[in-house]
Amino acid sequence: xxxxxxxxxxxxxxxxxxxxxxxxxxxxxxxxxxxxxxxxxxxxxxxxxxxxxxxxxxxxxxxxxxxxxxxxxxxxxxxxxxxxxxxxxxxxxxxxxxxxxxxxxxxxxxxxxxxxxxxxxxxxxxxxxxxxxxxxxxxxxxxxxxxxxxxxxxxxxxxxxxxxxxxxxxxxxxxxxxxxxxxxxxxxxxxxxxxxxxxxxxxxxxxxxxxxxxxxxxxxxxxxxxxxxxxxxxxxxxxxxxxxxxxxxxxxxxxxxxxxxxxxxxxxxxxxx
Amino acid sequence: xxxxxxxxxxxxxxxxxxxxxxxxxxxxxxxxxxxxxxxxxxxxxxxxxxxxxxxxxxxxxxxxxx
Numbered sequence: 001x002x003x004x005x006x007x008x009x010x011x012x013x014x015x016x017x018x019x020x021x022x023x024x025x026x027x028x029x030x031x032x033x034x035x036x037x038x039x040x041x042x043x044x045x046x047x048x049x050x051x052x053x054x055x056x057x058x059x060x061x062x063x064x065x066x067x068x069x070x071x072x073x074x075x076x077x078x079x080x081x082x083x084x085x086x087x088x089x090x091x092x093x094x095x096x097x098x099x100x101x102x103x104x105x106x107x108x109x110x111x112x113x114x115x116x117x118x119x120x121x122x123x124x125x126x127x128x129x130x131x132x133x134x135x136x137x138x139x140x141x142x143x144x145x146x147x148x149x150x151x152x153x154x155x156x157x158x159x160x161x162x163x164x165x166x167x168x169x170x171x172x173x174x175x176x177x178x179x180x181x182x183x184x185x186x187x188x189x190x191x192x193x194x195x196x197x198x199x200x201x202x203x204x205x206x207x208x209x210x211x212x213x214x215x216x217x218x219x220x221x222x223x224x225x226x227x228x229x230x231x232x233x234x235x236x237x238x239x240x241x242x243x244x245x246x247x248x249x250x251x252x253x254x255x256x257x258x259x260x261x262x263x264x265x266x267x268x269x270x271x272x273x
Numbered sequence: 274x275x276x277x278x279x280x281x282x283x284x285x286x287x288x289x290x291x292x293x294x295x296x297x298x299x300x301x302x303x304x305x306x307x308x309x310x311x312x313x314x315x316x317x318x319x320x321x322x323x324x325x326x327x328x329x330x331x332x333x334x335x336x337x338x339x
Contacts, residue, residue: 002324003317028316031305035320121313156296160305235306 003094005039006122008060011093013125015056018044020112022102022130022138024150029119030132031157034150038095042102042130043080044109051077053098060091104138106130117241117256132158164232171266172238172259180225184214192267199271221248228254236261 005025012019021029024036043053054076063070065088073079080087080098087098106112115131136154139147171190178186188211197204197213204213223246230240238259245252253273260268290299304312 002328003320005317006313028312029309031301031312033300033304033312033316035316035323037320037324119309122310152294153296153301156292156294156298157301159292160298160301164305232305234308 003037005094006125007093008039008091008096009121009127010125011056011059012041012053013127015052015059017053017056018046018049018109019053020109020116020128020130022099022112022135023097026130026135027132027150027154027157029121029129030135031161032150032154034153038097040097040099040102042099042109042112045081045100047077047081050080053077054080057089057091060093060096062089062091062096064088065090065095102138103142104134104140106134106138132161161231167232168230168238168240169259169261169264171261171264172240175266175269176225176227176240176242179214179217182219184211187214190266191269192262192265195265195267195269197269197271199269221246223248233258 009021019041020026021039022042023038023040024032024034025039027034028036043049057075062075064073065071070090083098083100085099085101087100089096089098101108102112106115112130112134113128115134116128117131118126119129120126121129132154136151136158139151139154175187175190178184178188178190188207191207191210193207195207195210197210199213199217204210223244226243226245228241228243230238233239238261240257240259241254242257243252243254256272258268258270258272259266288297288299290297292298307315
């Protein structure tokens with residue numbers, strides 16, 4: 001295989017590199033079918049992270065890419081720290097661009113990380129992926145010919161995702177409303193008999209398990225919930241991000257609720273930070 | 274025989290899935306029905322296929338010029 005972005009991400013994760021996947025590959029994760037032949041990442045510029053990144057790049061036999069040719073270079077943390085904007089690389093697993101300050105309002109790593117979410121791009125491999133809004137904004141600002149060509153498709157994709165988000169299924173809305181007012185019966189009525197809930201690494205099986213979860217979850221704290229985003233990530237699978245603010249340690253947390261629906265009811269719910 | 278351009282409307286059919294940007298939303302919806310891992314797998318396969326064709330074409334041209 002000439003291009004294997006999954007393997008690139010696997011090595012970055014093994015070396016514990018903090019990075020956000022941006023560009024065309026991020027758009028693919030969000031639902032774009034526009035192909036790309038490289039992967040763009042925005043790494044954190046913290047010195048320890050650049051050392052970890054250099055180790056990962058060495059493992060991939062990364063070389064600098066200039067006008068189609070590759071130039072062997074010793075890449076270490078100090079070398080990466082001196083890179084102002086972008087470093088084009090070719091690795092054993094295909095082309096990869098390190099973009100330290102991509103075009104657009106998101107700026108550097110911290111800005112891109114804010115709108116990003118954790119996504120499973122392959123079995124057991126989770127990576128932090130930029131939001132589609134940030135990808136579109138960056139392409140609009142960069143305004144290269146290839147960006148202009150991609151923008152109508154990406155904007156239509158964003159509109160479709162927004163349209164789906166406005167249409168949260170009744171079962172999810174009723175579950176959330178019932179849970180907010182600690183109405184266990186109303187929330188429980190939205191689940192199938194064989195439903196499963198995974199919360200904080202603990203699994204609750206069947207309708208009795210779900211009832212246990214509903215009675216336990218958040219019962220020791222008072223909090224308010226605000227929907228940050230909601231999208232149908234695949235057919236009948238919804239991800240709702242809620243911001244909880246209350247009297248629990250830390251006072252505020254954003255939680256991802258992933259719902260799998262079966263007919264009109266919830267059959268799976270996974271809650272994760 | 275004199276060749277004359279055909280100026281009449283050839284086809285008035287419009288893809289019902291096409292939005293105001295000219296994008297086929299049906300294709301987007303089909304893509305959103307895949308899991309993230311499936312989207313990645315599909316794109317990587319397409320990209321590698323495309324690059325293989327490009328590479329073969331380049332080799333063929335090189336062989337012809339030698």
